[in-house]
Amino acid sequence: MNLELGRSGWAQEPGSRDSMTSVSTPSWRPRASALRSRAFIGLMLVDLLCIIASFLAAVLLHARFGSDKNWIVLLAVLLPMYVVIALNAHAYSSPNLQDPFRAVAKGAQALVIAISAVIFVAFFVRVSDGFPRMLVTLGSIFSLGSLIAARYLFVKHMAAIIGGNPFSVILICEGDQRVPPGKFSVVISPESFFDPEQHDPVMYDRLAKSLESADRVVVACSPERRTAWAHALKGANIQSEIVAPELRDLAPLGMGNHGSEPTIVIANGPLGLFDRFMKRAFDFTLALGALLALLPILAVIAVLVKLDSAGPVFFKQTRIGRGNQMFKMLKFRSMRVLESDLAGARSASRDDDRVTRVGKFIRRTSMDELPQLINVLKGDMSIVGPRPHALGSRAADKLFWEVDTRYWHRHAAKPGLTGLAQVRGYRGATVYESDLRNRLQADLEYLDTWSIWRDLLIIAMTFRVLLHRNAF
Structure with missing residues (x-):
């Protein structure tokens, strides 16, 4: 049996098996x-x-x-x-x-x-x-x-x-398979001690002893042996998963059934009725209360915007909303009318010559976003959710959806005034592709783990990033 221990920080390029040929000396840690x-x-x-x-x-x-x-x-x-x-x-x-x-x-x-x-x-x-x-x-x-x-x-x-990570993940990787990317506590090459196609109690006992301290086991094997591994692990009393790289582009969420045939679940659909009611009631109540409380401030900003430069008080721009439907998002105008970018192809930058004097202040303090409370009342937006992007937004001269095909997934929920990406500091111009990917990953994480409690936490964390170095 070839066991490789002490690999909690192990990671390598997919397809490489060099790191599996040598055994590292594990440092002591508690069970x-x-x-x-x-x-x-x-x-x-x-x-x-x-x-x-x-x-x-x-x-x-x-x-x-x-x-x-x-x-x-x-x-x-x-x-x-x-x-x-x-x-x-x-x-x-x-x-x-x-x-x-x-x-x-x-x-x-x-x-x-x-x-x-x-x-x-x-x-x-x-x-x-x-x-x-x-x-x-x-x-x-x-x-x-x-x-x-x-x-x-x-x-x-x-x-x-x-004193250590208490959650152990074991990888069982057959010799002819590519090593999946990721971090594993233990890596096992099973050829010399277990064959799932042979129903031998002694071998099953060996497998059980190898997995008894794990929280999760991942198997990388050939497609024709997946059924055998599935049968072998169903009775192992441990969360077990089989790597299926061909499903990567489908990004499945789980398994379902239609009639007698299994199906791959690729989208969960909207929140349940009660959760939708809770989120909408929360959004409407908070937006209405905030608008009433901030009405004097909104009036002062509107007057200052009007006096500072010719043009309307509000800037309306087409953004992508829930279900990939477009809507008109409101902001206080912070740029000169003739130099406004309705498509959003050019991101605002530090010392941007298009921004007015008042515009610099309201952008720096995020006050230009306050009219979006009206979008929340109308139902186009939510208080918390992925931030809506303009149609021409780019990262490293590529449209957002050209950088990562998962971009469209983020629109499964209403866009928000604030979001998980914003409280993690992912704001400002998207100069590099990684700038978008960081935001996208946070948005998708939010969609997968939504709760009203997390919304409250994100709102609380938003106040500490209102004045951000990338807000300009």
């Missing part, structure tokens, strides 16, 4: 099971400490620490209720421990439900009068904020905190 236990216990302690510290801070602010002990009873009920709800919501499961945003969403969801349940029970048994409302409100807000920040940081830096 994966021990690391998973550390991750589970560590994150649970982080959650509980955030809730306890938040209510203590609320008590100190409320100046009730010495005279009122009801908060201790509240905390004694809230903590176990949160743990039970979080466990039931899989807030500590492996998939959610590998994605900071999913970890945050699950934790925040469990906390909101736990706090709501405690308040409901207190009201139902008529003891709610004993709980200071301000203290409960402050403690809840502090808990939610600290839990979101702590969960994100813990999962983001989990490997450094607990």
Whole structure:
């Protein structure tokens, strides 16, 4: 049996087998099971400490620490209720421990439900009068904020905190196959110890022992042997996948059935009815509230734009929206009318001579985007989603869809005022093809992992990038 260990940082060009001919000396690290236990216990302690510290801070602010002990009873009920709800919501499961945003969403969801349940029970048994409302409100807000920040940081830096990556991925690669790109904890060449076409209990025992510590196994084999490997791994009690490079261009999302025939799922379609209702209600409420609150500022900007240069207050440009349908997007005009680029073929640059004096300020502060709240009310846009692009937008002199054919996939949702790409700093001119690919990857990740909790987190993170070095 040829096992190659200690390859957690291993990556190579597809088709190369040079790195599989030599065995690297693995550095010592704790067993994966021990690391998973550390991750589970560590994150649970982080959650509980955030809730306890938040209510203590609320008590100190409320100046009730010495005279009122009801908060201790509240905390004694809230903590176990949160743990039970979080466990039931899989807030500590492996998939959610590998994605900071999913970890945050699950934790925040469990906390909101736990706090709501405690308040409901207190009201139902008529003891709610004993709980200071301000203290409960402050403690809840502090808990939610600290839990979101702590969960994100813990999962983001989990490997450094607990002493290694607790999630093991094994590659089984047959000798005549190209090595798929990616990182694997263990690489196995199975020829000398397992043949899936031979039903030998001893060989199956060897395979089971090789895979027992893994969270996931990936098999690279010839097409005619895929069925045999599938049968061999279906009883292995581990997430198992078979590499099918010919499906790369289809970008399948999963498997389905039509009648008695299996099908490849290539698109999920719209969100469920309830999720669509939640997102639309959230968008409409936030956009309407923001427009009313910002009305004086919008009026001042409109006057300044009109006084600064001749032309309309608003700049209307055709952008690509949901389902690849086009719509007119609104912005405060920041360029001189005769030099405006309706197609968007030329991206704005630093010290752009087309930009007016007022335009420089509102672009730098992202205030030129505020009229898009009207697009949100109309239903053309959402508060959070992939940013809409102009038809002539280019990266390295190529139209966006010429750079990456997946570009059209990002339009499965309404475009947004802000998005995951923006909060990660992918803004400004697309000088290189990588500038677009970075944004596209973030957009596709957002579509795959949407939740209302992630929308809230992205909105919160947007405020820190409003003044960005690439905003000009």
